[in-house]
Amino acid sequence: MVLDDLGSSLRGTLDTLRGKSRISEEDVEEIVKEIQRSLLSADVDVSLVMELSDSIKERALEEEPPAGTPARDFVLRIVYEELVGLIGESTELPLEEQTILLAGLQGSGKTTSAAKMAWWFSTKGLRPAVIQTDTFRPGAYDQAKQMCSRAEVDFYGNPDNDDPVEIARTGLEETSEADVHIVDTAGRHALEDDLIDEIEQIEGVVEPDTSLLVLDAAIGQGAKEQASQFDESIGIDGVVITKLDGTAKGGGALTAVDQTDSSIAFLGTGEEVQDVERFEPNGFISRLLGMGDLGQLAERV
Amino acid sequence: KARSLVRGKFVIEEEDLEGPLHELELALLSSDVEMGVAQEILDNIRDELVGETRTFTTSTGEVVEEALRDAIYDVISVGQFDFDERIAVEDKPVTIVFTGVNGVGKTTSIAKLSRYFEERGYSTVMANGDTYRAGANEQIQEHADALETKLISHEQGGDPAAVLYDGVEYAQANDIDIVLGDTAGRLHTDEGLMDQLEKIDRVVGPDLTLFVDEAVAGQDAVNRAREFNEAAEIDGAILTKADADSNGGAAISVAHVTGKPILFLGVGQGYDDIEPFDPDEMVDRLLAEE
Ligand SMILES: Nc1nc2c(ncn2[C@@H]2O[C@H](COP(=O)(O)OP(=O)(O)OP(=O)(O)O)[C@@H](O)[C@H]2O)c(=O)[nH]1
Ligand SMILES: Nc1nc2c(ncn2[C@@H]2O[C@H](COP(=O)(O)OP(=O)(O)OP(=O)(O)O)[C@@H](O)[C@H]2O)c(=O)[nH]1
Ligand SMILES: [Mg+2]
Ligand SMILES: [Mg+2]
Numbered sequence: 001m002v003l004d005d006l007g008s009s010l011r012g013t014l015d016t017l018r019g020k021s022r023i024s025e026e027d028v029e030e031i032v033k034e035i036q037r038s039l040l041s042a043d044v045d046v047s048l049v050m051e052l053s054d055s056i057k058e059r060a061l062e063e064e065p066p067a068g069t070p071a072r073d074f075v076l077r078i079v080y081e082e083l084v085g086l087i088g089e090s091t092e093l094p095l096e097e098q099t100i101l102l103a104g105l106q107g108s109g110k111t112t113s114a115a116k117m118a119w120w121f122s123t124k125g126l127r128p129a130v131i132q133t134d135t136f137r138p139g140a141y142d143q144a145k146q147m148c149s150r151a152e153v154d155f156y157g158n159p160d161n162d163d164p165v166e167i168a169r170t171g172l173e174e175t176s177e178a179d180v181h182i183v184d185t186a187g188r189h190a191l192e193d194d195l196i197d198e199i200e201q202i203e204g205v206v207e208p209d210t211s212l213l214v215l216d217a218a219i220g221q222g223a224k225e226q227a228s229q230f231d232e233s234i235g236i237d238g239v240v241i242t243k244l245d246g247t248a249k250g251g252g253a254l255t256a257v258d259q260t261d262s263s264i265a266f267l268g269t270g271e272e273v274q275d276v277e278r279f280e281p282n283g284f285i286s287r288l289l290g291m292g293d294l295g296q297l298a299e300r301v
Numbered sequence: 302k303a304r305s306l307v308r309g310k311f312v313i314e315e316e317d318l319e320g321p322l323h324e325l326e327l328a329l330l331s332s333d334v335e336m337g338v339a340q341e342i343l344d345n346i347r348d349e350l351v352g353e354t355r356t357f358t359t360s361t362g363e364v365v366e367e368a369l370r371d372a373i374y375d376v377i378s379v380g381q382f383d384f385d386e387r388i389a390v391e392d393k394p395v396t397i398v399f400t401g402v403n404g405v406g407k408t409t410s411i412a413k414l415s416r417y418f419e420e421r422g423y424s425t426v427m428a429n430g431d432t433y434r435a436g437a438n439e440q441i442q443e444h445a446d447a448l449e450t451k452l453i454s455h456e457q458g459g460d461p462a463a464v465l466y467d468g469v470e471y472a473q474a475n476d477i478d479i480v481l482g483d484t485a486g487r488l489h490t491d492e493g494l495m496d497q498l499e500k501i502d503r504v505v506g507p508d509l510t511l512f513v514d515e516a517v518a519g520q521d522a523v524n525r526a527r528e529f530n531e532a533a534e535i536d537g538a539i540l541t542k543a544d545a546d547s548n549g550g551a552a553i554s555v556a557h558v559t560g561k562p563i564l565f566l567g568v569g570q571g572y573d574d575i576e577p578f579d580p581d582e583m584v585d586r587l588l589a590e591e
Pocket of ligand 4: 407408409431437483484485486
């Protein structure tokens with residue numbers, strides 16, 4: 001795969017630094033260029049990549065590597081720190097009563113993620129319920145209902161009602177015994193003004209504690225505009241990245257986190273309800289750059 | 302600099318191109334053109350322009366942009382054929398199978414094309430080869446009902462090839478012109494499901510295989526297009542959700558890596574939201590921003 005090649009070329013560049021303790025400006029330029037390429041082929045926003053590589057370059061030239069640290073490890077640590085600084089820790093989700101609203105583009109994986117997250121909360125001893133407000137997509141009600149029965153969690157939907165706002169309101173009442181309410185919504189994108197209005201209304205009724213943007217790992221540069229529009233209309237507190245079982249690196253999520261000043265909550269890694277993980281920065285960053293365990297290295301330096 | 306200023310003309314040197322080409326690279330990446338594909342396009346432009354002369358009144362940037370337009374057009378117009386004509390001449394029933402990763406819009410595109418064909422005087426039947434996903438039968442049934450067309454489906458968990466085969470038999474027995482065969486979404490990394498796709502292709506032997514991907518896809522578009530084309534060779538592609546994205550780089554990636562034409566763009570969720578792909582328009586769109 002392309003990124004693996006880039007990953008190995010990055011490793012190659014860094015290997016030439018092994019053993020050197022002083023880094024020349026040329027060396028830094030070279031590495032920064034490779035890092036740029038890795039991030040760009042992971043779908044990170046182009047201008048964000050430029051910003052990141054500027055600060056990496058600046059730090060690598062200005063900071064003094066700790067005595068005895070190989071130059072290569074020193075630069076890698078800077079890269080890791082910059083990326084961790086940007087994405088931070090997993091979105092905070094207390095194990096208590098709460099309401100979560102899911103939003104995102106058509107087909108990004110909202111309905112599947114709703115059932116997955118419900119399943120995840122149920123393994124933590126909480127009682128979750130999924131409320132399906134998608135009245136638009138054919139089969140949306142049946143899909144969500146079947147996924148929830150696989151996850152063995154409560155479900156509310158109403159195939160005879162075509163008002164998502166009303167379904168959201170009734171759904172919250174009907175599932176009042178549940179601790180965690182997860183509200184699924186129909187797919188929409190930033191340019192669909194009427195649908196953006198609609199989700200603002202749903203948000204108004206649901207009053208979520210957390211609104212999550214569900215993003216396909218393969219999304220390209222459009223992630224920026226989508227994220228900023230959803231953030232503007234309902235306020236995004238976190239991102240769910242889906243379909244990470246493929247080869248896409250999920251750089252769009254990094255862009256989204258930067259745009260919305262939020263963090264990543266969950267990772268989706270398959271079509272079944274158990275195929276879900278809480279976000280963990282080290283693995284994600286290593287995947288993004290196509291390299292091994294960077295966190296461990298950064299800690300060692 | 303070793304420019305020969307003869308009668309108001311410059312010879313373009315490699316170093317003159319460095320700046321413009323670097324900017325171009327970033328522009329292509331910002332439009333979601335895959336990095337390797339972008340690189341090839343830039344290499345072609347470089348090869349073509351170095352040593353060429355340009356007149357005094359044009360800038361190197363302008364010359365490069367002109368060359369870019371040609372280079373992109375070459376990639377994006379690859380293999381274009383008259384789809385309506387092809388359908389007209391094929392023996393009936395024409396079996397079309399739709400493939401692609403999860404959630405890109407295969408089922409919706411089938412519904413749109415059912416309307417498209419019926420409007421052109423053909424009869425259609427849908428066959429649901431997605432025997433896997435929750436709600437898949439209900440989803441396509443609802444489309445079939447709305448479009449007043451027949452759907453052949455089996456129980457969840459059934460053999461997808463068998464459903465598609467039944468669809469073809471139904472069409473033969475009932476004089477239906479076109480079979481629209483859906484498949485479950487699958488990621489190209491899932492070997493078991495990619496083998497299954499190969500088997501479907503072998504058993505059903507479709508007249509056309511259309512690969513569906515979304516215009517919002519980024520760099521990964523090349524990987525999946527390549528893998529799907531290998532598992533079940535495609536005749537063309539449909540790019541959906543073009544209404545959500547003005548970049549369109551995925552079109553370049555898919556056309557380049559498969560050598561097969563983009564045939565349609567999906568531009569919304571309604572049944573009429575499908576347009577024949579126009580390479581000229583896409584080039585304009587790609588070059589519009591910068
Ligand atoms: N392989 C894989 N497939 C996934 C994952 N998450 C979702 N899917 C699949 O992606 C497709 C779309 O998922 P949905 O949950 O229907 O997406 P959605 O956002 O609810 O779609 P709309 O409601 O139409 O906007 C389905 O085929 C899912 O099975 C994942 O993490 N991995
Ligand atoms: N905006 C927009 N949405 C689209 C378009 N095509 C499909 N969709 C939406 O994308 C979502 C997924 O479409 P599906 O047709 O279910 O996709 P699929 O490829 O069959 O999905 P799986 O069978 O789960 O793999 C639905 O919400 C569709 O309404 C398009 O051209 N534009
Ligand atoms: Mg859904
Ligand atoms: Mg489908």
